[in-house]
Amino acid sequence: MPAFKVTPLPFGRDNYIWIISNGRHAALVDPGEAAPALTALNGLELAAILLTHHHGDHTGGVGEIVAHYPGVPVYGPHKDNIPHVDHPVENGDRILIEPLELELQVIDVTAHTRGHVAYLGHGMLFCGDALFSAGCGRIFEGTASDLELALGRLARLNDETKVYCAHEYTLANLAFARAVEPENSARDRYASHCEALRRQGKPTLPSTIAIERAINPFLRIDVESVIDSVAAHCGTRPDNMLTCLATLRAWKDVFKG
Ligand code: ZN
Ligand code: FE
Numbered sequence: 001m002p003a004f005k006v007t008p009l010p011f012g013r014d015n016y017i018w019i020i021s022n023g024r025h026a027a028l029v030d031p032g033e034a035a036p037a038l039t040a041l042n043g044l045e046l047a048a049i050l051l052t053h054h055h056g057d058h059t060g061g062v063g064e065i066v067a068h069y070p071g072v073p074v075y076g077p078h079k080d081n082i083p084h085v086d087h088p089v090e091n092g093d094r095i096l097i098e099p100l101e102l103e104l105q106v107i108d109v110t111a112h113t114r115g116h117v118a119y120l121g122h123g124m125l126f127c128g129d130a131l132f133s134a135g136c137g138r139i140f141e142g143t144a145s146d147l148e149l150a151l152g153r154l155a156r157l158n159d160e161t162k163v164y165c166a167h168e169y170t171l172a173n174l175a176f177a178r179a180v181e182p183e184n185s186a187r188d189r190y191a192s193h194c195e196a197l198r199r200q201g202k203p204t205l206p207s208t209i210a211i212e213r214a215i216n217p218f219l220r221i222d223v224e225s226v227i228d229s230v231a232a233h234c235g236t237r238p239d240n241m242l243t244c245l246a247t248l249r250a251w252k253d254v255f256k257g
Helices: 034-041 062-068 144-155 170-180 185-199 209-215 224-234 241-254
Strands: 005-011 015-021 025-029 045-050 074-077 087-089 094-097 102-108 117-121 124-128 162-165
Touching: 005 034, 005 162, 015 034, 015 162, 025 034, 034 062, 045 062, 045 102, 074 117, 102 144, 144 209, 144 241, 162 209, 170 185, 170 224, 170 241, 185 209, 224 241
Parallel strands: 025 045, 045 074, 074 087, 124 162
Antiparallel strands: 005 015, 015 025, 094 102, 102 117, 117 124
């Protein structure tokens, strides 16, 4: 069982590139900018680039990185049609990044974009903008029903799965989570922990699936307090989980903490 070091490379306002390394080789997830990735590689051999979706803040650095590492395989969702991707992937694919002995399963999490994928392996989930800690990505190209399917796939993963999201949105998402579920002591404890991390300038990520199930309203659309709160917010009680999720997502879209 290979041991990996997974490090966030912050750039821009709140983005993270994740670098997965075994000390000799490395893979980059969502290098939206080349400079932080090239600096972090610092002598490591680049074994692969993994892309979750086509947005520029996840793909913008790929061209320059590939120019430095000609021939490096670039994995990305087949439906998102991203330049430089030479290993298009889709739901259920298994990929092996040999130099790293990194084996990943591809999970379709369409909703934010039409082809958004997540990569799962070795207890780690790289989910781009599909799932955030205490939140989820906006629906840009898919439907609420796609989002329900995507979040359902992620919510079913093992409790201990570490969740590596592509943005540091946790504190803002927690403010919305508090509005939805004022009484959730697990969320309050998690919020104090995350606030302390941010005061020290540290990332709140990775989270875990167990944490997200306990605190993330988008994974709690079957919980009575969340349904009640959505009902109070929109004036009618959602008659199924899809309506509850769609309403919750629309509420978050206009929420100002
Ligand atoms: Zn995005
Ligand atoms: Fe993004």
